[in-house]
Amino acid sequence: MKNKTLLSGKHLLIFLLILTISTGSSGCQRSAKKHSCDFYDLFDTFSNFTCYGLDDRSFDRIKDGLYDLLLSFHQETDIYHSYPGITNLKDLNDSAGSSPLALSPRLIGFLSFCKDAHEISDGKVNVMIGALTGLWHEARETKTLPDESLLREAAAHTDISFLSIDPDASAAYITDPAASIDVGALAKGYAGRQAMEYLAEEGVENYILSLGGNICAHGKPLGTGRDAFVVGLQDPDGPDGTYNETVSLTDGCVVTSGDYQRYFEVNGIRYHHIIDPSTLYPAAYHHSVTVICDDSAMADLLSTTLFLMDETDGSTLAEQFNAKVIYK
Numbered sequence: 001m002k003n004k005t006l007l008s009g010k011h012l013l014i015f016l017l018i019l020t021i022s023t024g025s026s027g028c029q030r031s032a033k034k035h036s037c038d039f040y041d042l043f044d045t046f047s048n049f050t051c052y053g054l055d056d057r058s059f060d061r062i063k064d065g066l067y068d069l070l071l072s073f074h075q076e077t078d079i080y081h082s083y084p085g086i087t088n089l090k091d092l093n094d095s096a097g098s099s100p101l102a103l104s105p106r107l108i109g110f111l112s113f114c115k116d117a118h119e120i121s122d123g124k125v126n127v128m129i130g131a132l133t134g135l136w137h138e139a140r141e142t143k144t145l146p147d148e149s150l151l152r153e154a155a156a157h158t159d160i161s162f163l164s165i166d167p168d169a170s171a172a173y174i175t176d177p178a179a180s181i182d183v184g185a186l187a188k189g190y191a192g193r194q195a196m197e198y199l200a201e202e203g204v205e206n207y208i209l210s211l212g213g214n215i216c217a218h219g220k221p222l223g224t225g226r227d228a229f230v231v232g233l234q235d236p237d238g239p240d241g242t243y244n245e246t247v248s249l250t251d252g253c254v255v256t257s258g259d260y261q262r263y264f265e266v267n268g269i270r271y272h273h274i275i276d277p278s279t280l281y282p283a284a285y286h287h288s289v290t291v292i293c294d295d296s297a298m299a300d301l302l303s304t305t306l307f308l309m310d311e312t313d314g315s316t317l318a319e320q321f322n323a324k325v326i327y328k
Helices: 056-077 089-094 105-120 130-142 148-155 187-201 296-307 311-320
Strands: 014-016 028-030 034-042 045-052 163-166 171-174 206-211 214-218 229-234 243-249 251-258 263-266 269-272 288-293 324-327
Touching: 034 056, 045 056, 056 105, 056 187, 089 171, 105 163, 105 171, 105 187, 105 296, 130 148, 130 269, 187 206, 187 214, 187 251, 187 296, 214 229, 214 296, 229 251, 229 288, 243 251, 243 288, 251 296, 288 296, 296 311, 296 324, 311 324
Parallel strands: none
Antiparallel strands: 014 229, 028 034, 034 045, 045 206, 163 171, 206 214, 214 251, 229 243, 251 288, 263 269, 288 324
């Protein structure tokens, strides 16, 4: 039985040091230079969009367009719920072993990126890991370790080749009836990429977007005297709300993968949610890995990949994509 969990596949607790993210429950807030709006139903997490230099009418139009874009992608990548008029990844999982399923061109593009992510990460980020992560999701709920034999059986149904994509027909299917897709490691990052493309098309110059902690920023917070947005990184060894490093952004993205939020303990050992496909157990290299680069999708991919690698190999991979990495 599958349990509903955050779609993120990782808990990313990054917060702004400057007052650009609203912490109240009042929806949208306005001032002469700054507009801010909270979203509570995207990717099962709290999100915020803050921008500077727009008039009220322009902000309303742009934030509504942004919300519609993100909501539709959230619904398409949801593996737990169905939505009227939308064929999504839950439908793809439910049809595993059956015939190809027609999907939107955007969803096909995302699944193609997922295939690329598997190659870039040398299999460490594998969206066909659903059979395995499902066992660990249940383990966190029951605080009981999965049976070793069940883990090995699930691992037999995680080959990336089980995901077949036909871009020309805008269709995909899962060839193994026991396999399932889990895009938690990549969906928010890809959504951030789409959001930044949309905002660029709309000519929005100064903004910061947080999708549950996946941060995308461009320009600067006008009227604050600052030349960049400043992001604080959660201290993995400290209580919530404490940070041990800051990152300045004028055009880029910050994503962190960590072991300190979604976990359970058995006999004093912590078992977190980022599963290493090579061991079938939570990775044990780092407490957190933060990636800073210019593309949200790549930042999300790299943060998980590097969390599943030692620092030497991870830094070599990061250099290939001009990404900065902070290990804890």
